[in-house]
Amino acid sequence: xxxxxxxxxxxxxxxxxxxxxxxxxxTPYGTQLLHAMGAVKxxxxxxxxxxxxxxxxxxxxILTIQGTPPPVQSKIAYLMDANTGNVLVxxxxxxxxxxxxxxxxxxxxxxxxxxNLDQLVPIQQDAYNEVWLHDGxxxxxxxxxxxxxxxxxxxxxxxxxxxxxxxxxxxxxGVPSFVQRMNLFAYHLHLFQxxxxxxxxxxxxxxxxxIADHHSxxxxxxxxxxxxxxxxxxxxxVQTKVYKVPPTINHHSYxxxxxxxxxxxxxxxxxxxxxxxxxxxxxLVFAATRSNQNLVGVVLDSPTEPGRFQDAAALLNWGxxxxxxxxxxxxx
Numbered sequence: 001x002x003x004x005x006x007x008x009x010x011x012x013x014x015x016x017x018x019x020x021x022x023x024x025x026x027t028p029y030g031t032q033l034l035h036a037m038g039a040v041k042x043x044x045x046x047x048x049x050x051x052x053x054x055x056x057x058x059x060x061x062i063l064t065i066q067g068t069p070p071p072v073q074s075k076i077a078y079l080m081d082a083n084t085g086n087v088l089v090x091x092x093x094x095x096x097x098x099x100x101x102x103x104x105x106x107x108x109x110x111x112x113x114x115x116n117l118d119q120l121v122p123i124q125q126d127a128y129n130e131v132w133l134h135d136g137x138x139x140x141x142x143x144x145x146x147x148x149x150x151x152x153x154x155x156x157x158x159x160x161x162x163x164x165x166x167x168x169x170x171x172x173x174g175v176p177s178f179v180q181r182m183n184l185f186a187y188h189l190h191l192f193q194x195x196x197x198x199x200x201x202x203x204x205x206x207x208x209x210x211i212a213d214h215h216s217x218x219x220x221x222x223x224x225x226x227x228x229x230x231x232x233x234x235x236x237x238v239q240t241k242v243y244k245v246p247p248t249i250n251h252h253s254y255x256x257x258x259x260x261x262x263x264x265x266x267x268x269x270x271x272x273x274x275x276x277x278x279x280x281x282x283x284l285v286f287a288a289t290r291s292n293q294n295l296v297g298v299v300l301d302s303p304t305e306p307g308r309f310q311d312a313a314a315l316l317n318w319g320x321x322x323x324x325x326x327x328x329x330x331x332x
Contacts, residue, residue, distance in 0.1 A: 061324035062086065063293060070318050072311040074299035075281070078218035079315045082226050082287070082294040088319050089297070093218040096193050097300055100275030101137065101160045102221055102285050103201030103214070105228055106182045108153055111168050112233055114181065117150040120250060121171040127163040134202050136162030145251035150233075154243040158256040160274060165200035175199065189227060191220040203277045218298040225272050225285050225296050238271030239263065261309050262286055266316065272296075276305070284308040288316050295319045 063081050069089045076097065079089035087093075123145045131138040139161025141147075147155075149168065156164040169178035175198070182196040197214040216224075228234045241263055247253040262269045268288040275283035281301035288295055297315050302308040 059326050062327050063088065063319065063322040064325040064327075066323060070314040072299060072314060073304070073307040074302040074311045076218045076300035077298070077311060077315060078222050079295060079297035079319050080222045080226065081319070082229070082296045083292075085226075087219075088295075088322070089315055090219070093222075093298075094193065096215040096217050098201075098203065098212075098214060098277065098280035099216045099221060099300065100201045100203075100277045100280035100283050101162075102216070102273050102275040102283050102298075103196060103199065104156055104160065104165060105221070105224055105273050105285060106186065106196065107165050107168065107178075107199040108157055108234060108237070109224075109228055109231065110178065110181050110185060111149060111153060111156075111172060112231060115149050115168075115172050117148065117233075119149045119171065120146040121149050121152050121167050122146050123163070123167050123251075124170055126170065127166040130162045130166045130200065130202070134162070136200065136202050138162065139164045139256060140254065141167060142252050147245070147251045151243075151245050151254075153233075153237055154240065154245075155254065155256055157237050157273065158240065158243055158258040160259060161256075162200040162202060165198075169199045186220075186224075189224060191216070191224060193217045194220045194224075201275060201277070201280075203279045218300055221285050221298045221300075222296055225287065225298070229271065229287055229296065235270065238273065239269075260284070260286075262288075262312055265309060266313050268316075274308075282308040284312055286312040286316070288320075290320050293320060 062084050063086070065088055072091070075092060076095060077089055077091040078093040080087050123141045123143050125143055127141060128143050130136055137160040139155035139159050141155065141161065141163045149171070152164050152168060155161045156168060166175065169175045172178050178199055179196050182199065186194045186196070194216040195213055201214070241258050243256045245251070245254040260271065260274050262284070266288060268290045270287045270289055272285045272287050281303065282305050283300045283302070285298050286296070295316055297312065299308050299311045302311060
């Protein structure tokens with residue numbers, strides 16, 4: 001009898017535990033009771049996290065147009081802040097015109113980016129003929145010489161050698177193929193108003209196509225020059241005043257002087273390329289740096305050789321004198 005009563009009591013206690021466990025485990029009252037009994041350690045309430053927004057940095061000041069640009073003799077003028085891409089001066093900058101030897105900016109780029117700079121480039125008769133049959137500018141190359149492509153690039157850009165342009169094009173696939181690459185790269189850079197017929201910019205085409213098809217705009221030339229100056233070798237070449245090539249068993253000695261007078265007359269000038277034909281007038285693509293400000297510009301169809309350098313200096317002086325101000329946010 002006593003055993004039956006004990007078994008009944010134990011069964012009753014077990015049923016009570018079975019019933020009360022969900023209450024203790026899954027209800028706020030049960031949780032509080034367990035805490036009170038010391039069966040469960042209290043979990044500290046999390047402290048609220050104070051949200052601190054990241055401060056928006058103040059925009060860096062940029063050259064800001066105030067007033068009007070200086071008058072220039074050239075029919076076309078364009079100036080860009082190379083740090084930001086902002087256009088500071090645009091006078092007929094979208095008008096397609098002949099660009100003479102400023103063509104060689106693209107010629108140099110194609111050679112640098114697709115050629116082997118150590119490749120020996122043979123100087124052939126057609127390079128010599130380009131100068132003497134078409135009244136071109138010359139690097140004085142001697143037929144039969146074989147020169148490293150890297151050295152020849154100085155002959156292309158400093159004295160503006162038309163003979164160097166033809167020699168480079170011959171060595172890198174032939175003139176027609178090279179010119180095709182020039183046009184493809186212009187398209188790649190979104191220079192949609194630029195088209196090349198030869199690698200030097202002379203105003204004739206052997207195929208008989210009208211020279212008007214060899215053209216660019218000041219806006220396109222500035223965008224091309226801004227890109228070109230980001231290539232270290234190109235930037236090094238166009239700011240070199242004198243380059244000497246000692247003689248070797250492969251070639252004669254050469255000394256080339258940069259005909260870009262801006263390098264000697266304007267403080268901070270870093271290049272880039274002159275050009276002239278009777279049809280294009282006197283042309284200049286130029287760049288300069290002062291106080292971490294970088295400007296790049298173009299003047300085309302200047303009536304005189306000194307005039308192109310005077311125009312470039314006036315535009316640069318005006319650009320560097322512009323105030324540095326925070327950029328105006330775009331309208332909503």
